[in-house]
Amino acid sequence: MPDNDVMSPRTPDTGCPPRAGLRERKKVQTRQAIRAAAYRLFAEHGYDATPVDRIAAEADVSPSTVFRYFPTKEDIVLTDEYDDMMADMLRDRPEGEPPLVSLRMVLHESLGAVLNDPAERAEMVQREKLVRDVPSIRARAHESMSLTGRLLGGIIAARTGRTADALEVRVFTAAVFSVIHEATMFWVEKAPDEDLLVLIDRSLRILNRGLDV
């Protein structure tokens, strides 16, 4: 009866052999277990109707552990892992390129990768549905977006010889990210089969044309 090897780590599938200690491996494992349990329960009973205690039970950990891994219930759903990647990409764009073009390129690269991986895409759709439906999650998503905006805005500012908190920079990034968010919401609820990137590009173009002050 040595068979709980459903997820036993025969050999680490990461490049380097026994790179990470058992501890590290268990941590990612727990983290994933909690996330998976949460998504399962959210899908079945809804976000608000799913207490953290139930998630803990489902994931076979204590409630304290859940909060140790995710500071808030919303954090179980959200993830900021793309921010740094996007920042790096943006920094790698050529000097003279117009900001919006750079941003679009970065988006195409990073978002494209997510959308092309079926698993990641499915998870993203689920997440964005929660963003659409649950106020507290939407709020956090907004907040996180606005943080990403400030991060990338800072990089753009540096490239155009401005400071990150100049009105121009802030207005620009706020508008762009707000448009991206709106396009994403539209995508999730109205056109899930279309290409999100096309929608975003279209939206940015709408923005550019429609504003005749």
Place this chain on the structure above:
Amino acid sequence: MPDNDVMSPRTPDTGCPPRAGLRERKKVQTRQAIRAAAYRLFAEHGYDATPVDRIAAEADVSPSTVFRYFPTKEDIVLTDEYDDMMADMLRDRPEGEPPLVSLRMVLHESLGAVLNDPAERAEMVQREKLVRDVPSIRARAHESMSLTGRLLGGIIAARTGRTADALEVRVFTAAVFSVIHEATMFWVEKAPDEDLLVLIDRSLRILNRGLDV
């Protein structure tokens, strides 16, 4: 010692004399008392460090009553009272006027009124500072802004023969209101003495120029 008349309603300043019954008068009175107590405590101890129970005590009502008047703690700070007014104003704008121009006119009218009244202006500044500093309030403000956006977006859509949930309309209003919000934040934290309306106009112009796709 009959002197808590800082805001005692000597005679109803609304046109009609003892128009409302005692009940109604007491209600507005309680509402204001709670708000005032809250703002006082927030200013002194900070938002998060001020439990609703303390606000209730300070306002001399029970905690239940506080929640009866304000569904959430954030609602004590926020107010949606301008939305309908703005909607009416927007509907009154001439048919052919470009959407953004109409919106700017409405803003100038409604925001202008608030900014010109010293008391209202002071309250707005305090509120926006809380919006800047307290995540949960910022979240609600965002949400409320996005609702206003949908409301006004619907009106604009009707005027331009589109539906309220068309991508174009949503993107347009999302961008505009996001810019307004950003300009307001800039105003509160960087240029409280400048004219907010000028900042907003400048921001909308920035938006229009800066986006070279």
Place this chain on the structure above:
DNA sequence: CGTCAATTGATAGCGACTCTCAAAAGAATG
């Protein structure tokens, strides 16, 4: 003044989240 309806306060309870502390388990050492 007495009746009726609205407003209030007290109480109990849920759920998110924090803090603390002792038990459990991996890592490092002999």
Place this chain on the structure above:
DNA sequence: CATTCTTTTGAGAGTCGCTATCAATTGACG
């Protein structure tokens, strides 16, 4: 393998926002 050391975990109590219930109070009205 046994030993310490360190990290991770779980259990418990407590705070705060918020809801629901119900009895007591209070303005409205004939």
